[in-house]
Amino acid sequence: MPHSVPDLPAPTHPLERLPEEWSARLAEWGEPRFRGEQVFSWIHQRGVFDPAEMTNLPKRLRARLAEEDELGGLPLEIVRHHRATDRTRKLLVRFGDGLDVETVLIPQLKKADPDVQEDDLESDRADGLRPSAVVTQCISSQVGCAMGCVFCASGVAGLKRHLSAAEIVAQVLLGRAQLGEDERLRNVVFMGMGEPLHNYGAVARALVLLTHDKGLGLSTRRVTVSTSGLVPEIDRLAADFDGKVALAISLHAVTDERRSSIMPVNRKYPLGELVACLKRYPLPKRRRITIEYTLIRGVNDDPADADALVALLRGVPAKVNLIPMNPIHDSDLGAPSGDGVERFRDRIQAGGVTATIRRQRGDDVDAACGQLALYGPDGERAERTRRLPVSK
Numbered sequence: 539m540p541h542s543v544p545d546l547p548a549p550t551h552p553l554e555r556l557p558e559e560w561s562a563r564l565a566e567w568g569e570p571r572f573r574g575e576q577v578f579s580w581i582h583q584r585g586v587f588d589p590a591e592m593t594n595l596p597k598r599l600r601a602r603l604a605e606e607d608e609l610g611g612l613p614l615e616i617v618r619h620h621r622a623t624d625r626t627r628k629l630l631v632r633f634g635d636g637l638d639v640e641t642v643l644i645p646q647l648k649k650a651d652p653d654v655q656e657d658d659l660e661s662d663r664a665d666g667l668r669p670s671a672v673v674t675q676c677i678s679s680q681v682g683c684a685m686g687c688v689f690c691a692s693g694v695a696g697l698k699r700h701l702s703a704a705e706i707v708a709q710v711l712l713g714r715a716q717l718g719e720d721e722r723l724r725n726v727v728f729m730g731m732g733e734p735l736h737n738y739g740a741v742a743r744a745l746v747l748l749t750h751d752k753g754l755g756l757s758t759r760r761v762t763v764s765t766s767g768l769v770p771e772i773d774r775l776a777a778d779f780d781g782k783v784a785l786a787i788s789l790h791a792v793t794d795e796r797r798s799s800i801m802p803v804n805r806k807y808p809l810g811e812l813v814a815c816l817k818r819y820p821l822p823k824r825r826r827i828t829i830e831y832t833l834i835r836g837v838n839d840d841p842a843d844a845d846a847l848v849a850l851l852r853g854v855p856a857k858v859n860l861i862p863m864n865p866i867h868d869s870d871l872g873a874p875s876g877d878g879v880e881r882f883r884d885r886i887q888a889g890g891v892t893a894t895i896r897r898q899r900g901d902d903v904d905a906a907c908g909q910l911a912l913y914g915p916d917g918e919r920a921e922r923t924r925r926l927p928v929s930k
């Protein structure tokens with residue numbers, strides 16, 4: 539069943555129309571209601587934008603859709619395509635106003651990623667999919683980001699603008715079109731450029747579109763919204779989607795003082811408020827909230843930090859994903875040694891909280907988390923990351 543979310547912003551592009559909105563539009567042309575669902579499915583399920591290819595529509599309707607350019611086409615184009623040795627693909631896409639974002643296609647490794655739940659693996663196996671055929675797409679929700687987290691390349695230039703729901707969904711349609719015949723897009727994560735919950739209306743509409751059973755039909759549990767911790771919008775997401783959309787929190791520090799020094803959002807929504815909000819997130823049984831924790835050498839990698847993290851998460855259905863910090867240009871910050879990362883993980887596990895270490899994927903194309911920065915068309919960084927004066 540598609541989600542019906544109250545107060546969704548009105549569609550601004552044909553790509554944003556839900557089946558019932560297509561029906562209303564086509565009713566103005568005297569068409570029966572079911573035509574709306576047919577057009578929606580051609581676009582979102584099959585990725586077809588040419589009315590001439592919509593073979594179950596009558597010829598007169600195909601002709602009118604084409605004449606009036608009613609479908610509008612994709613609001614973006616690929617301007618650069620990188621493929622890493624591990625088959626991770628990074629696409630630089632450009633919108634009509636010349637602004638760019640990146641989106642990344644990440645194939646699951648042959649041995650299943652530790653983050654993948656057993657019931658997800660079972661449904662992949664039931665569909666005859668090898669783990670290596672399952673692809674996760676990381677998408678962007680804004681150009682730049684207003685949150686200013688000091689370890690993140692995406693936020694360096696500040697917010698340029700929000701993306702529309704059409705621009706968000708178009709990244710997925712375009713990404714899916716890049717897959718090989720043996721690959722399937724199964725997971726979408728809002729972990730690219732931008733704070734998705736700062737662009738709530740467009741992201742909520744995109745979530746409804748991406749999970750609609752007449753469209754792409756992604757399972758809500760396989761769509762993850764990753765946020766720096768905007769408490770009112772997490773509550774709104776919980777209410778609008780009954781807690782079914784997977785949630786990831788960029789936590790990265792366990793005291794308000796430390797977290798505020800690397801994530802300014804913490805000054806507005808401190809840890810106590812954030813954790814209380816996670817406790818009331820109406821998660822379905824057996825699901826957990828992912829806690830993203832970027833390990834920064836000398837900043838947040840002390841054994842006492844691991845103990846404090848365990849204490850902080852008491853009562854939250856959570857799993858911790860440790861991300862050894864990726865190097866970013868002009869930054870003094872870096873990851874602890876491999877042993878140090880494993881010791882930190884073991885300490886969390888000893889406290890009774892599941893913890894995994896995120897593998898570096900696609901780092902030869904700068905596609906790892908926090909590295910979706912702005913590039914110029916020649917491949918040079920358009921904006922330099924600043925030096926980061928973080929002290930413990």
Ligand code: SF4
Nearest residue numbers: 683685687690693732
């Ligand atoms: S980590 Fe997320 S919220 Fe923080 S600056 Fe980067 S993109 Fe924005």
